[in-house]
Amino acid sequence: MMQTRTASLGIPTYVYAVVFSSLCVITGLIWDICWHLSIGRDGLFSPPHLVIYLGAVVSGIFSGYEVLRNTFAGSSAEKSRRVKIWGYFYSSLGALFCIWGALAMLTSAPFDDWWHNTYGLDVTILSPPHTVLALGIIGVQFGAIVSVLAIKNQTDYLFTGTLETKKSRQWVLFGLFVLSAGFLLTMWFTLLSEEIDRMASHTASYYQISAVAFPFLLLAFGRAFPGRWTITWVTAVYSLILLLTLWIIPLFPAEPKLGPILHHIDHYNGFEFPLLLIIPALALDYIRNRFAHWNDWKLAVILGFVFLLVFFVVQWFFGAFLLESPHARNWFFGSHYWYFGSSPDWEYRYKFAPWGTQTTAQLAHGLSIALLLSIISTRIGLAWGRWMQKIQR
Numbered sequence: 446m447m448q449t450r451t452a453s454l455g456i457p458t459y460v461y462a463v464v465f466s467s468l469c470v471i472t473g474l475i476w477d478i479c480w481h482l483s484i485g486r487d488g489l490f491s492p493p494h495l496v497i498y499l500g501a502v503v504s505g506i507f508s509g510y511e512v513l514r515n516t517f518a519g520s521s522a523e524k525s526r527r528v529k530i531w532g533y534f535y536s537s538l539g540a541l542f543c544i545w546g547a548l549a550m551l552t553s554a555p556f557d558d559w560w561h562n563t564y565g566l567d568v569t570i571l572s573p574p575h576t577v578l579a580l581g582i583i584g585v586q587f588g589a590i591v592s593v594l595a596i597k598n599q600t601d602y603l604f605t606g607t608l609e610t611k612k613s614r615q616w617v618l619f620g621l622f623v624l625s626a627g628f629l630l631t632m633w634f635t636l637l638s639e640e641i642d643r644m645a646s647h648t649a650s651y652y653q654i655s656a657v658a659f660p661f662l663l664l665a666f667g668r669a670f671p672g673r674w675t676i677t678w679v680t681a682v683y684s685l686i687l688l689l690t691l692w693i694i695p696l697f698p699a700e701p702k703l704g705p706i707l708h709h710i711d712h713y714n715g716f717e718f719p720l721l722l723i724i725p726a727l728a729l730d731y732i733r734n735r736f737a738h739w740n741d742w743k744l745a746v747i748l749g750f751v752f753l754l755v756f757f758v759v760q761w762f763f764g765a766f767l768l769e770s771p772h773a774r775n776w777f778f779g780s781h782y783w784y785f786g787s788s789p790d791w792e793y794r795y796k797f798a799p800w801g802t803q804t805t806a807q808l809a810h811g812l813s814i815a816l817l818l819s820i821i822s823t824r825i826g827l828a829w830g831r832w833m834q835k836i837q838r
Contacts, residue, residue, distance in 0.1 A: 456596060456617065462507035463543050463589040464621050467628040469500030470550070470582045474635060475690045475716050482714040482784050485703025489558040497550065497578075504585045505547030508540035528838050538838045539592030546584025553578035582632055589625035593618055594669055594836045619672060626666045627682025630722075633662060634683065638717055643780070644793075646764025647802050649811020652757055655720075656819035660752050661826035663726060667733055668830025676733075680726040687719040691779050701785040708789045714782040721763055725755040741827045749820030757812065769796055 473496030480487050487494065515527050515535040527535040536544075557574035597618045634641075637658055645651040667676040692715075699713040728751050736744060767773045767780050774781035774795075783789055793801075803811070 455614065456621075457511060457592075459507040459511040459540065460589070460592045460596065460621065463504050463539070463585065463592055464625050464628075466500040466504035466507075466543070466547075467586045467589045467625050469503070470497050470585060471628050471631050471635070471686065472690065473497035473500065474578075474582065474632070475687075476694060478635070479690075479694050479713050479716055480699075482716075482782075483699040483701065483710060483712075485701055485785075489554060494554065497582075498554065500585065501547040501550040501581070504543045504588070505551075508536075508543040508547070508588070511540045512536040512544070537592060537595055538836065539588045539590075539595055542584050542588030542591055544588075546581045546586075546588055549577055549581030549584060551581075553581060579632070579636055583629065586625060586629040586632055590622065590629065590669075591833075591836055593622045593625060594833055595838060597622070597670065598834065598837045619670060619675075622666075622670045623675065623678040623682055626670075626679045627686065630659075630662055630666075630679060630683040631686045633658060634687075634717075634720065641720070642717065643764045643767040644798065644801050646760050646768070647797055647808075649803060649808050649815060651760075651764075652753065652812060652815040653818055655756060655760075656749075656753055656815040657822050659722060659756075660749060660819050660822040661829065663722070663729060663752075664733070664748060664823050664826030665830040665833065667730065668827055669833035671834075673734060674727075674730050676726040676730045677723060680723040684719045684723055687717060691715040691718060692776060695776065695779075695782070703786075706785050707787060708783050708785045710785055714784065715779040718767060718778050718780070720756075721759045722756075724759050725752050728752070728755050741824060741831075745820050745824035745827060749823040750816060752823065753812070753816050753819040765797075 473493050476496060477487065477491075477493035480491065480493050512534055515537070516533070528538055528541060530536055530541065553574050556577060557572075560572060560574045597615075637654060640654050641651050663676045663679070666679050672678075695713045695715045697713055698711060700711060701709070729748055732748060732751055733744065736747065739747075767778060770780075772778075780795075783794065
């Protein structure tokens with residue numbers, strides 16, 4: 446029988462399970478993308494899909510068990526801290542997200558198989574069945590975050606133990622939070638990777654998309670679980686996941702099985718080297734702690750500006766390095782990996798195409814828009830993080 450809580454820390458087992466599920470689904474998704482880049486068509490029960498399904502099943506089973514336990518064996522006090530659904534069941538908010546996310550993921554599987562059989566290979570990450578899958582994955586990953594925060598935010602009287610045990614519990618919860626938040630950040634980057642790859646790093650749209658996509662997540666995470674370097678740790682997890690998949694997956698043999706084959710390979714192509722988000726994360730952590738007494742609008746202006754400034758300086762030069770430098774064409778940076786259906790002799794494989802560069806005036810105008818977007822995104826993130834600080838169910 447499943448143990449509902451760890452022996453000494455008072456953390457439900459399902460929380461560990463859904464964080465593990467979050468890891469499974471993002472790892473399986475990146476593997477699946479590499480499969481498409483290296484082999485082509487995959488089946489309903491291809492190995493990457495099985496890893497994704499494992500995450501969905503584990504999340505659904507453990508979260509479902511938690512709902513049933515709360516409903517039929519929970520005390521009145523426990524039920525008072527749960528969300529009542531359908532007028533009968535009692536669930537934590539995190540478990541509810543995980544259950545619906547798991548159902549969406551499992552529903553997307555036959556939909557994706559039918560889509561391939563009807564229309565052939567996907568030409569974009571966000572095909573209709575993949576969109577359903579992505580929403581399910583985000584549901585599971587956000588459910589993991591909410592599950593951790595609900596326990597963390599509960600008042601001290603709900604957990605009795607020594608001071609040392611309480612400190613250990615807080616560290617474990619912090620670890621679970623940065624892991625689950627890092628997995629969600631990795632998922633978010635994966636969905637956007639076609640629009641913010643290294644070939645676009647000298648265009649304003651690259652920074653506009655990033656200014657919308659990342660500040661609101663990073664600042665929400667930093668506020669949801671206050672800590673001196675919370676955002677930095679989250680981006681470190683994101684970086685580690687992408688680096689490990691970039692380094693490990695290409696070690697395994699793979700051959701294209703779908704024509705046309707213009708570039709012959711015998712091992713997997715890697716995915717993407719991570720954006721260097723950890724560098725602006727360091728700046729965001731320092732500033733939000735240094736000026737914690739400021740109101741949120743003042744914080745949003747300075748944090749939004751700093752994020753865009755640091756991100757622009759770092760990625761402008763690092764993007765050029767990844768695309769153009771021979772020193773990036775190795776297993777560490779992975780810039781030499783190339784889709785088997787594209788010509789390896791394409792003239793813009795290792796340099797910026799004309800549509801991938803802009804004039805100084807165009808770039809300046811685009812960056813001014815990106816700055817406004819970054820400030821708005823930051824403000825939304827601060828507000829969202831404040832809401833997550835209050836989650837207790």
